[in-house]
Amino acid sequence: MSITLHASRAFDLLSSRYSMLPALSLDGILHLEVKKKSYTSESFNAFIDTLLDNMNPFPQNNSVLIMDNASIRKSAELREMIEAR
Template sequence: MLPALSTEGMIALNIFEGSVTKERFFQFIDEQIAPQLTPYPGPQSVVILDNCTIHHDEELQ
């Protein structure tokens, strides 16, 4: 499961069988998170990720 939360509540959710792969995570960011982002310093302009290994990928950063 890949959830995305904001101060308003859940803004995106992807439920699937199996592991989170780089491709699946990138697709989630590209298709569900990025379209909701606004320019900084607007609302929903900052994405905070935990210390999961996939979050350190150079391509994602």
């Protein structure tokens, strides 16, 4: 967002974009990743693969994975990876 004073030209500084992806539980953070730029399906799947290593089989603690319905999370590959664990 740019703010200008009367008769002043607005300018924006170019900045880097970072994305943060946390996996939270009642006990705290299970897995956290911060990366430059946005997530792709491949990088999100890699995050979930690492997260699954920190999770337990159902019905133990940290055994349920809840995600929103963003399109990046709807791949058949991701579903198969999660169900295989």
